[in-house]
Amino acid sequence: MADSSVESASFATQANALLRKNLIFQKRNLKTNIGLVTFPFLLCILLFLIQTLVDNELDKASNKCGCICVDRNGDGTCETVCGIEYSDLDQVGTCPIPSPSEWPALLQVPAPEYRAVRTDSNAFPDLPNESCRSTGSCPATILFTGGNRSLGQSLAGSFFSSDFPPNTSDVLNTFANIISGSDTYTGFTNFLEPAFISRQPMYTVQPQCAPNSTFFVPIQIASVTIRQEVRCVQGVNLWRDSSSVVNEELYNGYRQANVRTREINEILAAYDFLDTNENNFNVNVWYNSTYSNASANSASALVRAPRSLNMVSNAYLRFLRNSATQILLDYVKEMPKPGTKLTLDFSSLLGALFFTWVVFQLFPVILTSLVYEKQRNLRIMMKMHGLGDGPYWLISYAYFLVLSIVYMLCFVIFGSVIGLTFFTLNSYSIQFLFYFIYVNLQIALAFLLATMFSNVKTATVVGQVCVFGSGLLGAYLFQPFLNDATFARGWIVVMELFPGFSLYRGLYEFAQYSLEGNNMGTDGMRWKNLSDGKNGMRTILIIMFVEWLLVLPVAYYLDQVVSSGSGVKKSPLFFLQNLKKKHLPVLQQKLSFRRQTSKVFVQMEKPDVLQEREKVEQLLLESNTGHAVICNNLKKVYPGRDGNPEKLAVRGLSLALPRGECFGMLGPNGAGKTSFISMMTGLTMPSSGTAYVQGLDIQNDMDRIYTNMGVCPQHDLLWEVLTGREHLLFYGRLKNLKGAALTQAVEESLKSVNLFHGGVGDKQAGKYSGGMKRRLSVAISLIGDPKVVYMDEPSTGLDPASRNNLWTVLKRAKKGRAIILTTHSMEEAEFLCDRLGIFVDGAFQCIGNPNELKGRYGGSYVFTMTTASNQEQEVEKLVHRLSPSAKRIYHISGTQKFELPKQEVRIADVFQAVEKAKSMFTIYAWGLADTTLEDVFIKVARSAQSFNTFS
Incomplete structure (x- = not known):
């Protein structure tokens, strides 16, 4: 069989055509694109306005260091002096x-409600009963262990002094001589001890507490003196057999480990004296850091550990010397600090969640754009005119990448210009790398999901759910695990395999570094920080990069094997096949033909249809033929759904179409033409069988067939914002x-379909009438001299003048190419088609040129006469005298139609009989007509449908 010799457009030419079309398309959608790019700008402005309002509120005098007016010289001149001594508790910070x-x-x-008691999971008999919690009388427990129990008990027994109530005149000396504490949260600095400004009571730990053992201590903070309540709490020392038992008990009572069961048993402190003796002091200390871990920045929070060390050191000194020997821990003190400003970095505080939504917002835009092209069949339309998958993927990916980069650059630049520390403090190179890798992954994911959708509305909903769901899950599921130091880091990495969590983690790291930098006056994230074990940026960069490399080829593979609007799906192992297959040898074609024609039709085929099948069989055995299209036993069966049986749409169609011929397919709706x-x-x-177009098999070489094919679909597939000329330029480049x-x-195409004059060709297709769009679709199908053209009802919606002009164009276009045309217009079929095939219930009922069909199925005249109703019998007698076999086919109110077999009647006899009848009764009208193509079509269609219903 002959192969096509027409050279197809190269990869670069196809890519150039699509790029030019896309650039024009985006230029026409400039407002939409500007809106998309400025979306992050508007969000940054919103953050800026909120930040400004917050800063103005925090900049009020009540939030600044206190000031007074002092007359230093006594001359009445007021000088403002500010300082901690003039400030209240809200200003001293x-x-x-x-x-x-x-x-x-x-x-x-x-706290009293969390002190250790006996529970189901912590049933040590030396712990108090749980009932003490209701009265607030539970003791504070200290655990100890070691190699020498008696020594450990001796040391633990001297932890607490019994000096109660102490002297309250000297605050520091008072607290240096007693074991005091608090259940308040610790801070990030020690300029102000939170225990003294929390308005909550403090505790002194004693061996025993007398009733009403509460006293008050005056505490001077700046210019304010407060009376701090100090309550006595009993301290209990309990021995455990090993450090592992101590560890387990501490963990079982840990607040975050037992947040579900609420069996919280907090321990004051714990000690392992190891091999301590008179000559060796060796001890491990567990200190209570429960409350410092409540903060997201717990690693920076202070812990109250010095007093725990002081307690055990004094106990050992008393053991070596005497009970009066001790090391006085008078106080702890912070480094000096300059004046600061009360700030709240709103952008960093909301950064992870808010910016996840901003960055992820591009995902549904890309996804719906890809699905839209499939739903509207625009992609397959481009593919049928020669656009390969490679250029389509390259240009589409490049466009979305450029759009994403511009979007992210605007995002970062706008945020930096208005001074959001989320952007200004963190390294721009790290930000660029992070966003660049992520947007590539996001585009690959959009291509992957686009293969699974064929409806834009569904894709839009899923895309938006992904956007907001990822942000909310990141904030309320992923981040709590991230902040929990006890949660396995390996599982964090597993969760980051979900791209939404990777994005959230990266933005979370930026937010934390900018928040800390803003509070501490330091830089944000730098490259050196990526080596920090607590920084997850390096891990997610690797994860996203690897996922991008994996998702992109998987998306391309699924696009080829999943049929969802991009054309016929390929075999799952298509990549193992040669890209350019050679045609089967003649012997293999014979064998293939025998396999395909092994099934026998139940329905008897007509001689002309059978003759066409035999012609196809003979052509398949030839090595070279001039036929453009050869269909061999082509079948299509749609599977049954929802309890309905399967639908046999095409029943073993065989057809041979040479170059230069226009073949018309006539048939009722639902016959199988589409x-x-x-x-x-x-x-x-096809369900079975195959077809060859220009010598190429439609099952294996469709991509090569597209380069020599033109299509005018039943519904116009056009870009509303492109002009007619731009459509033709695009498809011409593809050819x-x-x-x-x-x-x-392009000029000739516009002129041929009457779209050239008056600047019509330079108007956007969206402004065309239905007829103008139809003419443009015909012009597109013929651009580039395709060798095979399929036209599905090309003249639908055209006015008579435009229709006749279009027929003239198609008549000329037959030269050198094969055209398959479907139509419901008998006039069009008779004018354009060299051969016709009447297609009913999935199969040809007859094939031939219009005259042959009229001669074969139309061997009768149609005689029509209108008279008075009471003279109808006279008309019948007249007709039967002319033709005894005549049949009445129509009768209404005096008007009758009869079929007269041509072999029984002469036209001259009919005229003579009518002239004679006029003298006998009144004849209002009469006529004699030869059989039309429409009559043939109706007769064949009815006959075939009656046969199929009966069978």
């Missing part, structure tokens, strides 16, 4: 502190037209 206060060292004492066209144009795969040849072909 912003004051300079050249000489910080001396704060007593405290223990982290468990299914046949869909198989020939690559929209669906490998260039330069002057392209310009000339």
